[in-house]
Amino acid sequence: xxxxxxxxxxxxxxxxxxxxxxxxxxxxxxxxxxxxxxxxxxxxxxxxxxxxxxxxxxxxxxxxxxxxxxxxxxxxxxxxxxxxxxxxxxxxxxxxxxxxxxxxxxxxxxxxxxxxxxxxxxxxxxxxxxxxxxxxxxxxxxxxxxxxxxxxxxxxxxxxxxxxxxxxxxxxxxxxxxxxxxxxxxxxxxxxxxxxxxxxxxxxxxxxxxxxxxxxxxxx
Numbered sequence: 529x530x531x532x533x534x535x536x537x538x539x540x541x542x543x544x545x546x547x548x549x550x551x552x553x554x555x556x557x558x559x560x561x562x563x564x565x566x567x568x569x570x571x572x573x574x575x576x577x578x579x580x581x582x583x584x585x586x587x588x589x590x591x592x593x594x595x596x597x598x599x600x601x602x603x604x605x606x607x608x609x610x611x612x613x614x615x616x617x618x619x620x621x622x623x624x625x626x627x628x629x630x631x632x633x634x635x636x637x638x639x640x641x642x643x644x645x646x647x648x649x650x651x652x653x654x655x656x657x658x659x660x661x662x663x664x665x666x667x668x669x670x671x672x673x674x675x676x677x678x679x680x681x682x683x684x685x686x687x688x689x690x691x692x693x694x695x696x697x698x699x700x701x702x703x704x705x706x707x708x709x710x711x712x713x714x715x716x717x718x719x720x721x722x723x724x725x726x727x728x729x730x731x732x733x734x735x736x737x738x739x740x741x742x743x744x745x746x747x748x
Contacts, residue, residue, distance in 0.1 A: 530674035532561055535687050540694050549674060557690060561678075562670045564689035564710075568680050569601070572718050573665060576679055578604055581662040585655070592649040596638070599666040600645045607636055607647060608661040618649055626650070642667065681720070685713040 536557050537543050548554060569577065581597055606617040618636040621629065629635055629650070636649045647662060668679045680686055688710035695703040 529558075529561070529671045529676040529678065532671075532678070532683060532686060532690075533557060533674070536561075536690055536694070539687070539691060557694070558671060560690040560693040561686050563693065564686045565668065565671065565678060565680060567689065568685060568714070569667060571714060572721065573604070574679075574681075575721060576681065577601070577665045577668065579664060579666050581664060583660050585658050585660060592647075594647040594649065594660065594662070596640075596645040596647055596662065596664070597666070598643050599669070600638075601642075601665045601667040603636075603638065603647075604663040604665050607649070607663070609649070610659045610661070611655070611657075612659070623648070680717075682713055682717050685710055685717065688713060 533554065568574075581600075583594075585592070603620050606619065609616050609618070616634055618634050621635045621637050623637040623639060626635070626637065632651050634651065636647055638645055638647055640646045669676075671678060678686060688706045691706040692703050692710060695701075695706060
């Protein structure tokens with residue numbers, strides 16, 4: 529993160545000497561860098577923000593409430609529960625629509641606020657000892673220390689976006705210039721991620737049966 533502050537100082541102040549850590553300029557630019565990172569997070573399902581949460585249930589319950597990690601942002605796919613022999617996948621639904629489902633339907637939904645989300649799972653098939661797997665996208669930690677490294681694949685986006693905020697505060701027309709650079713850099717990152725897989729990657733469009741039940745055409 530020190531390198532980002534150095535580049536902001538060079539481009540905004542035309543000064544190779546960066547502001548001191550913790551002073552007003554440093555803190556303002558840190559806030560803008562974090563704001564840029566937050567905007568980046570919401571633009572795409574970034575592969576480097578994908579992670580998995582695995583736990584083993586200790587208490588049986590009819591409507592399981594599972595506290596999720598503090599960095600949870602949203603589900604990436606179907607949560608899965610396994611008793612060692614059989615695995616069940618749970619479809620995510622909107623919580624306000626749960627009355628449309630029966631007590632035997634397998635579904636889940638997320639409730640709570642950032643830092644304190646819970647996964648609600650139905651029906652009551654969770655017994656003590658079963659394994660629970662939750663694939664999700666995380667919210668990266670805020671940048672704070674000069675040693676912190678952003679998760680954004682191309683950090684130029686953070687610099688350009690922060691500069692657009694800084695020039696906006698001066699009502700400077702350069703704001704539009706750097707906003708345009710930020711958007712082009714964002715588009716390049718998305719295009720790269722969309723086409724970054726190798727030749728062996730299965731890029732077929734799966735049917736609902738394949739996604740939900742593992743059904744394969746020509747096999748089942």
